[in-house]
Amino acid sequence: MHQIAVLPGDGIGPEITEQAVRVLTALGLPLELQTQPVGGAAYAAHGHPLPEATLKLAQSARAILFGAVGDWKYDNLERHLRPEQAILGLRKALGLFANLRPAILYPQLANASTLKPEVVAGLDILIVRELTGDIYFGQPRGVRTLEDGPFKGERQGFDTMHYAESEIRRIAHIAFQAALKRNKKLCSVDKANVLETSQFWRDVMIAVSAEYPEVELSHMYVDNAAMQLVRAPKEFDVVVTGNLFGDILSDEAAMLTGSIGMLPSASLNAAGQGLYEPSHGSAPDIAGQNIANPLATILSAAMLLRYSLDEAAQADRIEAAVQSVLEQGLRTADIYEPGMLRVSTSEMGDAVLKAL
Amino acid sequence: MHQIAVLPGDGIGPEITEQAVRVLTALGLPLELQTQPVGGAAYAAHGHPLPEATLKLAQSARAILFGAVGDWKYDNLERHLRPEQAILGLRKALGLFANLRPAILYPQLANASTLKPEVVAGLDILIVRELTGDIYFGQPRGVRTLEDGPFKGERQGFDTMHYAESEIRRIAHIAFQAALKRNKKLCSVDKANVLETSQFWRDVMIAVSAEYPEVELSHMYVDNAAMQLVRAPKEFDVVVTGNLFGDILSDEAAMLTGSIGMLPSASLNAAGQGLYEPSHGSAPDIAGQNIANPLATILSAAMLLRYSLDEAAQADRIEAAVQSVLEQGLRTADIYEPGMLRVSTSEMGDAVLKAL
Ligand SMILES: CC(C)[C@H](C(=O)O)[C@@H](O)C(=O)O
Numbered sequence: 001m002h003q004i005a006v007l008p009g010d011g012i013g014p015e016i017t018e019q020a021v022r023v024l025t026a027l028g029l030p031l032e033l034q035t036q037p038v039g040g041a042a043y044a045a046h047g048h049p050l051p052e053a054t055l056k057l058a059q060s061a062r063a064i065l066f067g068a069v070g071d072w073k074y075d076n077l078e079r080h081l082r083p084e085q086a087i088l089g090l091r092k093a094l095g096l097f098a099n100l101r102p103a104i105l106y107p108q109l110a111n112a113s114t115l116k117p118e119v120v121a122g123l124d125i126l127i128v129r130e131l132t133g134d135i136y137f138g139q140p141r142g143v144r145t146l147e148d149g150p151f152k153g154e155r156q157g158f159d160t161m162h163y164a165e166s167e168i169r170r171i172a173h174i175a176f177q178a179a180l181k182r183n184k185k186l187c188s189v190d191k192a193n194v195l196e197t198s199q200f201w202r203d204v205m206i207a208v209s210a211e212y213p214e215v216e217l218s219h220m221y222v223d224n225a226a227m228q229l230v231r232a233p234k235e236f237d238v239v240v241t242g243n244l245f246g247d248i249l250s251d252e253a254a255m256l257t258g259s260i261g262m263l264p265s266a267s268l269n270a271a272g273q274g275l276y277e278p279s280h281g282s283a284p285d286i287a288g289q290n291i292a293n294p295l296a297t298i299l300s301a302a303m304l305l306r307y308s309l310d311e312a313a314q315a316d317r318i319e320a321a322v323q324s325v326l327e328q329g330l331r332t333a334d335i336y337e338p339g340m341l342r343v344s345t346s347e348m349g350d351a352v353l354k355a356l
Numbered sequence: 357m358h359q360i361a362v363l364p365g366d367g368i369g370p371e372i373t374e375q376a377v378r379v380l381t382a383l384g385l386p387l388e389l390q391t392q393p394v395g396g397a398a399y400a401a402h403g404h405p406l407p408e409a410t411l412k413l414a415q416s417a418r419a420i421l422f423g424a425v426g427d428w429k430y431d432n433l434e435r436h437l438r439p440e441q442a443i444l445g446l447r448k449a450l451g452l453f454a455n456l457r458p459a460i461l462y463p464q465l466a467n468a469s470t471l472k473p474e475v476v477a478g479l480d481i482l483i484v485r486e487l488t489g490d491i492y493f494g495q496p497r498g499v500r501t502l503e504d505g506p507f508k509g510e511r512q513g514f515d516t517m518h519y520a521e522s523e524i525r526r527i528a529h530i531a532f533q534a535a536l537k538r539n540k541k542l543c544s545v546d547k548a549n550v551l552e553t554s555q556f557w558r559d560v561m562i563a564v565s566a567e568y569p570e571v572e573l574s575h576m577y578v579d580n581a582a583m584q585l586v587r588a589p590k591e592f593d594v595v596v597t598g599n600l601f602g603d604i605l606s607d608e609a610a611m612l613t614g615s616i617g618m619l620p621s622a623s624l625n626a627a628g629q630g631l632y633e634p635s636h637g638s639a640p641d642i643a644g645q646n647i648a649n650p651l652a653t654i655l656s657a658a659m660l661l662r663y664s665l666d667e668a669a670q671a672d673r674i675e676a677a678v679q680s681v682l683e684q685g686l687r688t689a690d691i692y693e694p695g696m697l698r699v700s701t702s703e704m705g706d707a708v709l710k711a712l
């Protein structure tokens with residue numbers, strides 16, 4: 001029996017997760033699925049975005065199927081009680097250091113992009129983002145009153161960016177191995193012309209690259225990467241970068257496709273445990289209307305099968321089913337265009353189940 | 357007499373600066389222009405990217421016309437000798453805290469963008485980037501060996517991000533004032549859901565906004581901003597952000613136009629001194645061929661007149677002349693399309709002079 005924790009979360013989280021659960025259940029695998037609230041829903045029920053019971057379930061499970069967290073209702077809570085602290089807490093507690101964020105433009109959805117078709121048709125990038133280090137968790141951080149210097153007597157907000165050598169090494173290995181299975185091109189993104197952390201990151205990447213002679217390693221500054229993603233995104237194959245730059249670039253890359261409702265993600269630790277979630281957010285404005293796109297979550301379930309359960313054939317099956325519903329012209333509102341068949345969240349789930 | 361320091365720099369820097377100098381000289385204003393090397397050229401001549409004489413000239417001038425720095429030749433120098441240290445050194449020494457980066461898509465060049473015309477036609481965003489604070493200059497920074505914690509005994513690269521209250525206040529005022537002269541919409545970009553520096557930044561922005569009731573202030577996380585720039589860039593008017601996020605977003609926004617060869621920038625201090633430079637780089641691959649686009653540098657000279665010399669009418673004249681050469685169909689290689697008239701760097705300069 002594989003234990004799977006289902007954490008639906010807020011906004012559209014519950015309705016999209018429900019469809020992914022239907023798909024997982026239909027495969028006939030020995031899965032045990034258990035659900036707990038997370039994010040704002042958990043705060044509402046238990047006073048904390050990541051309650052003990054939710055964390056325990058997540059830690060004991062082989063994999064986590066995660067919906068989305070966040071709702072305007074919770075915007076005025078103190079930072080440590082806000083919904084997004086749940087996802088940061090899960091990453092840290094489970095050591096989910098490797099975030100895989102594919103940016104794929106399905107041929108059937110080429111029009112959805114704001115970019116010209118010739119620039120994005122066939123886009124298939126994998127962004128590997130380090131997820132437990134960098135300035136996200138670095139200490140010291142806070143607000144202090146300055147005791148000397150040009151701003152003496154003033155308050156100052158501050159944070160610490162850092163990476164230890166083994167943190168860089170382990171994400172480097174994930175990225176090189178991913179590149180080996182793809183087009184063998186890895187671009188490491190940093191800001192080594194300004195940051196010490198980045199120069200150190202680059203040095204370690206170069207050291208690790210000696211173990212992967214088949215992979216062509218290049219380096220790019222983050223400002224240039226933000227430009228090249230707009231100019232010629234198809235020149236990238238695998239991109240590896242730190243937590244902060246990865247946050248920005250993976251979202252930019254996702255939006256190049258114009259169909260972020262289609263993009264899954266995986267966050268893995270060294271033991272093969274993983275958290276799987278759609279790349280999009282909780283969209284509280286459309287929650288409960290049965291119009292959200294469940295495909296990113298269904299494709300996240302496919303990643304779950306591939307990376308945490310070693311069930312590549314089942315993952316392929318789900319991915320083929322998604323391709324097939326797109327072929328049939330089925331579209332939720334976010335990817336709808338004239339001439340296609342507009343369907344609801346649950347109808348999309350039905351269609352994927354049928355195509356399986 | 358207004359003193360202007362001309363720092364041509366590396367790569368295409370000298371040839372594009374030359375055209376901007378011709379334009380400035382042709383206006384009949386009481387300008388005294390003096391030239392010094394900077395970047396790799398200065399290292400080659402004097403062993404340092406920002407020699408004493410260059411820094412002195414820059415400090416005593418009212419304004420600096422800057423070409424570009426950087427060349428692969430200098431990539432293997434120690435960090436403190438590399439060309440880009442010159443621009444960081446000038447910003448710090450002169451206190452050039454306010455970077456104004458317009459992203460404008462000229463109607464004549466709408467095709468140059470990789471985005472669909474309806475998404476970018478008429479684009480006119482102003483990015484206000486803080487330029488002397490943040491993680492760029494924050495101390496402590498370096499590489500150290502860890503004495504405890506999970507990575508004990510390992511080396512770690514680290515940097516410090518910080519902003520003092522008055523640093524945020526002064527860039528806020530620049531941004532609100534710019535918004536007042538435009539569409540009165542200001543979007544402040546941060547990562548307040550993760551960073552203490554960002555939460556502090558956001559609090560100060562809100563405090564300053566009380567002085568600008570006519571301006572509508574909004575806040576956006578940097579990952580979302582990177583997405584929205586791709587999805588619907590015309591929804592932005594003025595964007596204000598810190599040094600690191602500004603580096604990334606201003607380059608992304610510039611590339612949306614597809615014609616970064618057209619985009620000027622200004623970096624100002626509290627005394628009205630300013631450094632003016634094209635948004636593009638030194639392009640060493642095409643240096644010395646008389647094919648680079650001088651218009652971004654010529655438009656930087658227009659910004660120089662507007663912001664440091666209070667010569668708005670002369671700035672308008674230059675901007676109108678640039679519009680007129682585009683109208684005439686003149687294009688350097690970077691913005692050439694069939695049916696247009698392909699011209700060299702110096703021919704473009706000739707044409708602007710004629711149109712003045
Ligand atoms: C919600 C937020 C803390 C999070 C992050 O910045 O990592 C999100 O943007 C993401 O990318 O998963």
Ligand SMILES: CC(C)[C@H](C(=O)O)[C@@H](O)C(=O)O
Nearest residue numbers: 193194223440441443444603
């Ligand atoms: C060259 C580099 C240090 C610089 C920066 O990061 O500020 C450049 O990218 C810029 O934006 O002017």
